[in-house]
Amino acid sequence: MNFALIGAAGYIAPRHMKAIRDTGNELVAFLDPSDSVGIMDSFFPEADYFREPERFDRHIDKLRRRGEHRIDYVSICSPNYLHDAHIRLSLRNQADVICEKPLVLNPWNVEALKEIEQETGRKINVIFQVRLHPAIIQLKEAVRTGPAGKIYDVDLVYITSRGKWYFRSWKGDITKSGGVATNIGIHFFDMLIDIFGPVRENRVHYSDDKTVSGFLTLEKARIRWFLSLDHQMLPEDVQSKGLRTYRSIAVDGNVVEFSEGFADLHTESYRHILRGDGFGCDEALPSIQTVYEIRSAKPLSARGDYHPLLKKLIR
Numbered sequence: 001m002n003f004a005l006i007g008a009a010g011y012i013a014p015r016h017m018k019a020i021r022d023t024g025n026e027l028v029a030f031l032d033p034s035d036s037v038g039i040m041d042s043f044f045p046e047a048d049y050f051r052e053p054e055r056f057d058r059h060i061d062k063l064r065r066r067g068e069h070r071i072d073y074v075s076i077c078s079p080n081y082l083h084d085a086h087i088r089l090s091l092r093n094q095a096d097v098i099c100e101k102p103l104v105l106n107p108w109n110v111e112a113l114k115e116i117e118q119e120t121g122r123k124i125n126v127i128f129q130v131r132l133h134p135a136i137i138q139l140k141e142a143v144r145t146g147p148a149g150k151i152y153d154v155d156l157v158y159i160t161s162r163g164k165w166y167f168r169s170w171k172g173d174i175t176k177s178g179g180v181a182t183n184i185g186i187h188f189f190d191m192l193i194d195i196f197g198p199v200r201e202n203r204v205h206y207s208d209d210k211t212v213s214g215f216l217t218l219e220k221a222r223i224r225w226f227l228s229l230d231h232q233m234l235p236e237d238v239q240s241k242g243l244r245t246y247r248s249i250a251v252d253g254n255v256v257e258f259s260e261g262f263a264d265l266h267t268e269s270y271r272h273i274l275r276g277d278g279f280g281c282d283e284a285l286p287s288i289q290t291v292y293e294i295r296s297a298k299p300l301s302a303r304g305d306y307h308p309l310l311k312k313l314i315r
Contacts, residue, residue, distance in 0.1 A: 001274075002069050003027045004060055004095070006086045007077035008049075009034040012100055016075045017043040019270040028069050031056040053089070060093050071095045080183065081176040084109050087124060091116050097124045098273055102186045103284040105178045107292055110285045117281070125278030129265035130191045132272070135258040139251065140195045143220060152196065154223040154251050157309065160184055161231035161244035167209065174295065180212045181294040185227045189216075190287035196221035199290055204297040205306040206313060214294060215305045226307040233312060 003020050007013055008030045017039070020027050027044040030037070033051055040047060050056035060071045074090035076083055076099040084104045090097045091113075103126040104110060117124055130136055143152065162171075170176040177183040193199065197219025204214040211228040226233075231244060238246045249256040272278055302314045 001025045001072040002063075003073050003075055004056075004071045004090075005030040005047075005075045005077065006032075006056075006090075007079070008032040008037045008040060010077055013077040014039055014043070015266040016077055016098070016100075019267040020044075020075065022267045023270050023274060025073075025274075028063075028071070029056065029059055057089055057093070060095070064093055073098055076100060079170045079176055080105060080178055081170070084113070087113055088116060091120045091122045091124070094120060094122060096122050098270070098278070099124065099126050101127055101190070101284075102178060102182055102288060102291070103281070104288065105182065105292070107285060107289045110281050110288060114281050123278070124281055125273045126280070126284045127266065127269050128187055128190050128279050128283070129269050130187045130258075131194055131279070132265050132268050133258050135256055136191055136195070139256055143195050150220065152221040152251055153253075154192065154196070154221045154249065155307075156188060156192070156223060156225040157246065157248045157307075158184060158188060158226075159228045159230070159233050159246045161234065162229040166229065172209065174209075178291060179207075179295050180210065180227050180229060181207075182291040184229070185212075185225075186287050186291050188225075188227075189290050190284070192216070192221070192223060193218065193286045193290070194283075196223075198286060202290060202293050202297070203304070204294050204299050205302060205304075206310055207294070207297070207299050211313065212294065213307045213310055214297075215307075216290075222305070224305060224307045226309045228309075233309060 003025055005016060005027055009032045021043055027047045029048040031050045031053060048059065050059060063069050063071060071093060072095060074095045074097055076086045076097060078086050080102055083099055087097050087099060113124060166172055171183055199216060199218055201217035206213045210230040213226040216223040234246050302310050
């Protein structure tokens with residue numbers, strides 16, 4: 001099948017290029033306002049490149065009308081706040097969509113996109129690769145077959161250090177990225193909701209441009225969570241090893257080890273999508289609603305079931 005790609009110069013785009021190649025498909029056109037796209041030489045050097053969305057739109061419309069190299073899928077790796085517009089562009093050109101998380105920033109945008117799906121007969125798929133991690137699949141099955149009515153105690157920590165550049169880019173602008181909970185946390189919230197059921201209560205204890213933390217009550221779990229871009233929040237043993245990322249999920253005190261195994265999850269996501277098993281708008285909505293509420297909430301400070309890592313920030 002023929003693919004187009006929007007957003008080729010960013011961090012995540014090469015994983016999509018690899019997934020398109022490794023599933024035996026062809027990338028024929030791509031769009032990015034930055035011309036730092038030499039990575040394409042490693043994957044699809046013959047793909048047509050466009051810097052302006054108007055010319056890209058015109059090109060894939062021409063391909064569709066000619067029936068030659070018609071675009072079957074558009075992969076979207078653009079900044080979060082542009083996903084909505086780029087999904088609409090793709091659907092109007094009669095292509096299915098594979099979109100990086102978050103699908104959109106606001107829950108009401110999901111309903112509007114579902115209407116366009118119905119109008120065009122095309123399908124929107126979102127990348128939630130953490131759902132496909134073997135350790136997470138195993139955890140979901142353990143909860144599914146566990147004792148009826150059991151409420152699990154979950155502790156989530158994800159710290160991924162970012163430099164000064166981050167806060168001067170679109171990622172540091174909450175109106176464009178959705179902030180920390182959206183930009184780095186949404187796939188974890190999606191995974192937890194998928195395993196433990198819908199949200200019953202959503203509290204935020206702390207929120208700034210680097211760190212956000214709170215407490216979620218789901219149908220089958222009570223979750224303390226802590227997300228940060230600040231390297232000073234890393235555990236001392238992690239810092240001493242020169243590492244800049246730390247992720248941990250503990251369920252009833254038992255750590256779920258999933259630090260490794262992420263390298264090929266985008267390719268696995270593409271395989272699921274291409275056989276009709278992708279995650280669509282309805283699957284994406286609960287986590288979008290959750291991070292929207294986190295972004296809009298007034299923090300409660302360190303009261304109640306706050307995460308112990310907050311003691312580093314709140315004296």
